[in-house]
Amino acid sequence: MKNLKLKKLLSLVAVVSTVFALAACGNSGDDSVNNTDESGKNGKKSDVVYRTLDEIKEDGTINIGVFSDKNPFGYVDENGEYQGYDVYFAKRIGEDLGVDVNFVSTEAANRIEYLQTGKVDVILANFTVTDERAEEVDFALPYMNVALGVVSPDSNVITSLDDWNSDDQIIVISGTTAETYLIENYPDIPLQKYDSYATAKNALENGNGVAWANDNTEVIAFALQNKGYTVGIPELGSKDTIAPAVSKGNESLLNWINEEIKSLADEQFFHKDYDETLVDTYGEDYKEELVVEGGEIK
Numbered sequence: 001m002k003n004l005k006l007k008k009l010l011s012l013v014a015v016v017s018t019v020f021a022l023a024a025c026g027n028s029g030d031d032s033v034n035n036t037d038e039s040g041k042n043g044k045k046s047d048v049v050y051r052t053l054d055e056i057k058e059d060g061t062i063n064i065g066v067f068s069d070k071n072p073f074g075y076v077d078e079n080g081e082y083q084g085y086d087v088y089f090a091k092r093i094g095e096d097l098g099v100d101v102n103f104v105s106t107e108a109a110n111r112i113e114y115l116q117t118g119k120v121d122v123i124l125a126n127f128t129v130t131d132e133r134a135e136e137v138d139f140a141l142p143y144m145n146v147a148l149g150v151v152s153p154d155s156n157v158i159t160s161l162d163d164w165n166s167d168d169q170i171i172v173i174s175g176t177t178a179e180t181y182l183i184e185n186y187p188d189i190p191l192q193k194y195d196s197y198a199t200a201k202n203a204l205e206n207g208n209g210v211a212w213a214n215d216n217t218e219v220i221a222f223a224l225q226n227k228g229y230t231v232g233i234p235e236l237g238s239k240d241t242i243a244p245a246v247s248k249g250n251e252s253l254l255n256w257i258n259e260e261i262k263s264l265a266d267e268q269f270f271h272k273d274y275d276e277t278l279v280d281t282y283g284e285d286y287k288e289e290l291v292v293e294g295g296e297i298k
Helices: 002-028 053-059 085-097 108-116 177-185 197-205 216-225 251-267 269-277
Strands: 061-066 074-076 100-105 137-139 144-153 170-173 191-194 211-215 229-242 245-247
Touching (some): 108 245, 170 197, 177 211
């Protein structure tokens, strides 16, 4: 009798073990809907999280990361509404996709993180295309030209970064191309780093640094909107482009955005965007220099 009970117990253990083993095998082969392992380089599954185009349409809302303090590109107005060049484009994306737009306030340093963790579907936060960033996110076609620039007080206009006084600091925003460029090309210049555009601007106004290096579009806007400042270096380094970014591997959303940018060229959408959001700051003189239509760089 004891032997019979023992055999039954062992049989039961074997069945349970088999069930768990099969379940484990099933789980290992069942990729999460929002994960991708399509890199094709090492066969390892990526930790990047994203929603496909169909999932966004089914949900009825697209999450787009924009700046909330970078006037005139992305900012919150006195009524609590998002406005600016990037926001104007974001609203059109939502309209043509047939979904609502949920604006997510982002800072320069967390744009990639917000994509990789699925907090946003798209970044439209004045995101400069670089080779390093392209290893971590997928950029769509460009919609704007940009370079770096340096703004400083009229009392001490900085026109060159050569022969820099080692006691002076230059203001940058963490996670921007200005920070990267200065570290690589002018390692002896002390940097005063801030997380947001608002704090960087306040630092310059309070004399915490002798100059501020950032996208030339931003520093030109600052000088035009604030008396007593001059962009002594309007172009620093190479000319680059601004483009939307999606999570690495999210081909369905990337392809849709690329087609959207191409089709919008038929109506000169980004020229209209400029007229609605940037012309009061830059005037007509900068329009053709800054705007990119249809993703084609002239």
